[in-house]
Each structure stands twice: as C-alpha cells, then as structure tokens.
Amino acid sequence: MxxxxxxxxxxxxxxxxxxxxxxxxxxxxxxxxxxxxxxxxxxxxxxxxxxxxxxxxxxxxxxxxxxxxxxxxxxxxxxxxxxxxxxxxxxxxxxxxxxxxxxxxxxxxxxxxxxxxxxxxxxxxxxxxxxxxxxxxxxxxxxxxxxxxxxxxxxxxxxxxxxxxxxxxxxxxxxxxxxxxxxxxxxxxxxxxxxxxxxxxxxxxxxxxxxxxxxxxxxxxxxxxxxxxxxxxxxxxxxxxxxxxxxxxARPAERVPVDLTALARSVVAEEAERIRDGGLTVTVGGARRSLFVGGVESALRRAVGELLSNAISHTPAGGRVEVTLTGSGSAVELTVSDTGPGFDPAEAERLFERFHRAGDGGRYGLGLALLREVVTGHGGTVTAAGRPGRGARFTIRLPECAAPPERIPAAPVTAGHV
Incomplete structure (x- = not known):
C-alpha cells in the first residue's frame, strides 16, 4: 500500500x-x-x-x-x-x-x-x-x-x-x-x-x-x-x-530512531484510565529489548494509539487486549489483538477505508485509514485479521533501524500489564 x-x-x-x-x-x-x-x-x-x-x-x-x-x-x-x-x-x-x-x-x-x-x-x-x-x-x-x-x-x-x-x-x-x-x-x-x-x-x-x-x-x-x-x-x-x-x-529530515517498545508502553499508560473504566486487561509483551524504527515519533505514536484505542473500544468489559512486539533484525512487528466481537474476514481490507461502515453497523471513521497512511509513509505495512466472535488482530510491520549511537543500552524490557 x-x-x-x-x-x-x-x-x-x-x-x-x-x-x-x-x-x-x-x-x-x-x-x-x-x-x-x-x-x-x-x-x-x-x-x-x-x-x-x-x-x-x-x-x-x-x-x-x-x-x-x-x-x-x-x-x-x-x-x-x-x-x-x-x-x-x-x-x-x-x-x-x-x-x-x-x-x-x-x-x-x-x-x-x-x-x-x-x-x-x-x-x-x-x-x-x-x-x-x-x-x-x-x-x-x-x-x-x-x-x-x-x-x-x-x-x-x-x-x-x-x-x-x-x-x-x-x-x-x-x-x-x-x-x-x-x-x-x-x-x-x-x-x-x-x-x-x-x-x-x-x-x-x-x-x-x-x-x-x-x-x-x-x-x-x-x-x-x-x-x-x-x-x-x-x-x-x-x-x-x-x-x-x-x-x-514523513520527511527524511524528520526521521529519527524511535524506540517502538517504549512508545507502545507509553501509549498503553496514557490509556490507563479508559482501560480501568472498561474493566479490561492490557498486556505488553514479546521482545525483551528495545526495537527501533526510523520515523516521526508523533505520527508513530498516533498510529499505535489508534490501534490500541480501536481495540479498547471494541472489547467488552472483562476482555483482554495484548500488545506484542517482535524484531527480526530487518523488520519490527507490533501486533494488537483483542477478545472483542471480531469482524468478517471479507472486510479486512475495507476496514482501512475512510469512514467505512462495517456489516455490524460499526463505523471506523478516519482512524484506521490514517493509520495506514502513517505506516505506509514510513515504508511499512499494516494488516488486519479476525473472525466474528473471535476477536481481531492488527499487525504493523516497519523496517528496523539501529539504535542512536549516543544511546546507553536500556535494561531488558519484561512483559507487563495494566
């Protein structure tokens, strides 16, 4: 895309x-x-x-x-x-x-x-x-x-x-x-x-x-x-x-190494009140190290925040949202999965259309469309997978880059929950 x-x-x-x-x-x-x-x-x-x-x-x-x-x-x-x-x-x-x-x-x-x-x-x-x-x-x-x-x-x-x-x-x-x-x-x-x-x-x-x-x-x-x-x-x-x-x-001059692991934890922390009010459990796991991607931090924060907000909005009380990060050396994957109502697999691609109205009457507005613009502007891809009644899973894949030279190696990141 x-x-x-x-x-x-x-x-x-x-x-x-x-x-x-x-x-x-x-x-x-x-x-x-x-x-x-x-x-x-x-x-x-x-x-x-x-x-x-x-x-x-x-x-x-x-x-x-x-x-x-x-x-x-x-x-x-x-x-x-x-x-x-x-x-x-x-x-x-x-x-x-x-x-x-x-x-x-x-x-x-x-x-x-x-x-x-x-x-x-x-x-x-x-x-x-x-x-x-x-x-x-x-x-x-x-x-x-x-x-x-x-x-x-x-x-x-x-x-x-x-x-x-x-x-x-x-x-x-x-x-x-x-x-x-x-x-x-x-x-x-x-x-x-x-x-x-x-x-x-x-x-x-x-x-x-x-x-x-x-x-x-x-x-x-x-x-x-x-x-x-x-x-x-x-x-x-x-x-x-x-x-x-x-x-x-995503002008090249504005691209800097962004710690996607720390960014994801920060986004989850910002949603703590909504998570608590909704009676949800949100975990951040996967990689035990900082994963860096080149890009604009504010735009990437908005993209990750949109995925998390979308999962929180569609997950009923008592449900669970998992944020998982993995790195392969060439790419970083951030996956947000939930235990919400899911969606018809035939609509997976259409979810990223602006103001798409799903078969269940749900409307997705600009969020997911903007998310795809941000991700593709950073040279990555975003995909959606789900089944009715079995939750949804959204995966962002971005090119991995080296940590900034002046950065002191961070302590190992362990899985946590909110």
Missing part, C-alpha cells in the same frame, strides 16, 4: 496513460479500418477489371495478338513465345467441350497467380484465356507497405497527441486534488483553536457542574458535550495529520 499522496499521483499518471492509450488505440483502429477498406476497394476494382478483360479475351480476343498480360489457347493456335509453362489446363478444355459451360479458376504456377477462363465461342471453338495477376498482387503489397509506414507514423503521432490530451484533460483533476488538500489543511487549522477553546470550556463547566451538584441530567448533558467536542477535535487532528502526510509524508 502507498501513502495518499503517492496514490493520488499514481492515479493521475494512470489517467493520463489511459487517455494516451485510448487515443492511440482509436487512431490506430481508424487507420486499420481505412487500410482494410482501401484494400477491399482496390482488390474489388482490380478483380472486376481483370475479369472483364479475361472474358473479353476468351470470347472475342485475337488468338495471335491477345491483350497485355493475357495468353489465349485454342486448338490449332500457336501460343506466344512468352507464354507461361503449364498452360493450357487440359482438364478445363475437355470439360467445356463436354458441357459447353464456361469454367473459371485461379491457378498457382511458376511462383505467381493466374486467372484462367475457358469457354466455347459462337463459332464452336473452345478458347482458354489466362491472365497473369502478378502486377495486381504487387500493387496490393505496395498498398499494405504504404499503409504500414503510415500506421507507424500515425501511431507515433497518436501517442504524442494522446499524451498531450491526457496532460491537458487530467490537469484539472490534479489541481482539484491539490485544492482539496489545501482546503482540508486550512479548514482544520482554522477550526482547531476554537474547538480546543470550546473543549476546554466544556470541561471546566462539567467539573463546576459536578462541584455544584447540579441535577444529573445537566451533568450528563455536559459530559456528552465534552465527549462530542473531544471527538470533533480528534477528527480535526486526523485531518491535519492526513493533510500533512499527503503534502510531504
């Missing part, structure tokens, strides 16, 4: 390529059709002309001075000195004498093609006229040669034309995508401050309501308001991170 920006650029390039290919194919097809029509018209015209001359020669031609490219054979007549070998066709002469019906056939002799017509004249003499088709066949070959050259030139011209048309026609799409990203970034920035202020004020009012012992319905209403504004702030944060990743995913 690729980051959003790479995917958009790839789609734009593919759109240009499709337009270029379609344009070239249409022009090529038209030229082929024109060539076939020209060949058919030329062949028919030649055949009609040859047959007219052949019939005239067989019926009225002078035996001693036949038309050009034609030879006449009859009983008692001496063939011309340049007459082709293998003629006349005796079987046709005998057949016409028996049936008095004209016979016309194509004969392949001497490396060329002849058209032979045998018929009985009004005076009873049976005459066979033979026409050499080599010049007509040569004209057809020259026609196809010229069409082939024109086809190659036309194909090059069509490819260039298609490329130009593709660039001109797709340019508005690329500009629209860029404007969309700018709008999301600008809108998110403009909304972030007032939403943060509203969220802070709502929290203060909620605490004051509890201290003043206001009626339960008022306290519950303020609590719901705090939750709603908090979720709105989380969506804005997601949009901002997604826009920044699309604009410049």
């Amino acid at each position: 690729r980051s959003s920006q790479v995917a958009e650029r790839t789609e734009v390039r593919l759109a240009r390529l499709r337009i270029a290919v379609i344009t070239a194919a249409i022009i090529t097809l038209l030229m082929v059709v024109v060539g076939l029509v020209a060949d058919a018209v030329m062949t028919r015209a030649q055949n009609d002309q040859v047959r007219r001359e052949l019939r005239y020669g067989a019926a009225r031609g002078d035996l001693s001075s036949p038309p050009v490219c034609t030879w006449l054979y009859a009983a008692g007549a001496t063939p011309l000195a340049n007459a082709p070998d293998g003629f006349p066709v005796r079987a046709d002469l005998d057949r016409v004498r028996r049936t008095d019906e004209a016979v016309e056939r194509v004969v392949h002799r001497n490396g060329t093609v002849y058209l032979a017509r045998t018929e009985a004249r009004a005076d009873g003499n049976v005459v066979q006229a033979v026409f050499d088709l080599r010049f007509q066949l040569a004209d057809r070959r020259h026609l196809w040669y010229a069409l082939g050259v024109a086809e190659l030139v036309g194909l090059v011209a069509a490819a260039v034309t298609g490329a130009v048309l593709g660039r001109l026609s797709v340019a508005p799409l690329a500009e629209a995508l860029a404007r969309q990203r700018r709008f999301v970034t600008d809108a998110s920035h403009e909304l972030r401050t007032p939403v943060t202020q509203v969220y802070t004020r709502a929290q203060v009012l909620s605490r004051q309501a509890r201290a003043a012992r206001l009626p339960a319905e008022h306290r519950d209403g303020l609590a719901r308001l705090v939750g709603s504004v908090g979720r709105l702030g989380a969506v804005l944060d997601d949009l901002l991170l997604s826009a920044s990743l699309a604009a410049d995913p």
Whole structure:
C-alpha cells in the first residue's frame, strides 16, 4: 500500500496513460479500418477489371495478338513465345467441350497467380484465356507497405497527441486534488483553536457542574458535550495529520530512531484510565529489548494509539487486549489483538477505508485509514485479521533501524500489564 499522496499521483499518471492509450488505440483502429477498406476497394476494382478483360479475351480476343498480360489457347493456335509453362489446363478444355459451360479458376504456377477462363465461342471453338495477376498482387503489397509506414507514423503521432490530451484533460483533476488538500489543511487549522477553546470550556463547566451538584441530567448533558467536542477535535487532528502526510509524508529530515517498545508502553499508560473504566486487561509483551524504527515519533505514536484505542473500544468489559512486539533484525512487528466481537474476514481490507461502515453497523471513521497512511509513509505495512466472535488482530510491520549511537543500552524490557 502507498501513502495518499503517492496514490493520488499514481492515479493521475494512470489517467493520463489511459487517455494516451485510448487515443492511440482509436487512431490506430481508424487507420486499420481505412487500410482494410482501401484494400477491399482496390482488390474489388482490380478483380472486376481483370475479369472483364479475361472474358473479353476468351470470347472475342485475337488468338495471335491477345491483350497485355493475357495468353489465349485454342486448338490449332500457336501460343506466344512468352507464354507461361503449364498452360493450357487440359482438364478445363475437355470439360467445356463436354458441357459447353464456361469454367473459371485461379491457378498457382511458376511462383505467381493466374486467372484462367475457358469457354466455347459462337463459332464452336473452345478458347482458354489466362491472365497473369502478378502486377495486381504487387500493387496490393505496395498498398499494405504504404499503409504500414503510415500506421507507424500515425501511431507515433497518436501517442504524442494522446499524451498531450491526457496532460491537458487530467490537469484539472490534479489541481482539484491539490485544492482539496489545501482546503482540508486550512479548514482544520482554522477550526482547531476554537474547538480546543470550546473543549476546554466544556470541561471546566462539567467539573463546576459536578462541584455544584447540579441535577444529573445537566451533568450528563455536559459530559456528552465534552465527549462530542473531544471527538470533533480528534477528527480535526486526523485531518491535519492526513493533510500533512499527503503534502510531504514523513520527511527524511524528520526521521529519527524511535524506540517502538517504549512508545507502545507509553501509549498503553496514557490509556490507563479508559482501560480501568472498561474493566479490561492490557498486556505488553514479546521482545525483551528495545526495537527501533526510523520515523516521526508523533505520527508513530498516533498510529499505535489508534490501534490500541480501536481495540479498547471494541472489547467488552472483562476482555483482554495484548500488545506484542517482535524484531527480526530487518523488520519490527507490533501486533494488537483483542477478545472483542471480531469482524468478517471479507472486510479486512475495507476496514482501512475512510469512514467505512462495517456489516455490524460499526463505523471506523478516519482512524484506521490514517493509520495506514502513517505506516505506509514510513515504508511499512499494516494488516488486519479476525473472525466474528473471535476477536481481531492488527499487525504493523516497519523496517528496523539501529539504535542512536549516543544511546546507553536500556535494561531488558519484561512483559507487563495494566
């Protein structure tokens, strides 16, 4: 999988390529059709002309001075000195004498093609006229040669034309995508401050309501308001991170070795209150050493936090969430598995679509889609596996990197739980 920006650029390039290919194919097809029509018209015209001359020669031609490219054979007549070998066709002469019906056939002799017509004249003499088709066949070959050259030139011209048309026609799409990203970034920035202020004020009012012992319905209403504004702030944060990743995913200058083991423990600690309120057990295990990956710590923290938050949200009270880290020297795997309701395996890939609505009615919003953008922006992959009623398992795989040189080796990390 690729980051959003790479995917958009790839789609734009593919759109240009499709337009270029379609344009070239249409022009090529038209030229082929024109060539076939020209060949058919030329062949028919030649055949009609040859047959007219052949019939005239067989019926009225002078035996001693036949038309050009034609030879006449009859009983008692001496063939011309340049007459082709293998003629006349005796079987046709005998057949016409028996049936008095004209016979016309194509004969392949001497490396060329002849058209032979045998018929009985009004005076009873049976005459066979033979026409050499080599010049007509040569004209057809020259026609196809010229069409082939024109086809190659036309194909090059069509490819260039298609490329130009593709660039001109797709340019508005690329500009629209860029404007969309700018709008999301600008809108998110403009909304972030007032939403943060509203969220802070709502929290203060909620605490004051509890201290003043206001009626339960008022306290519950303020609590719901705090939750709603908090979720709105989380969506804005997601949009901002997604826009920044699309604009410049995980810039190399910002990449540093990140201890994924310590980061995972820190994320679990941040969710301690939710874990306790939900009556869950969360463990962190696997590798007994620090595992480093190169990347942006804030983005990776958001990705791991999304996986853990997703597992906590879908695991009922008394359930268990396991965070496991393993390293192979070339890659680091972080797996978050839970004992929640799971999901249909057919939806595993669609879970990472923005605002995907699962078959059970659950909606996943931007979180998992943003998670994939972060992971792919760091050169990694993320997969999901699960079965209905048997929980879910999400696995992030990232390239492992060396620890920072100035770092003092940490004490061995042991499995723990919250």
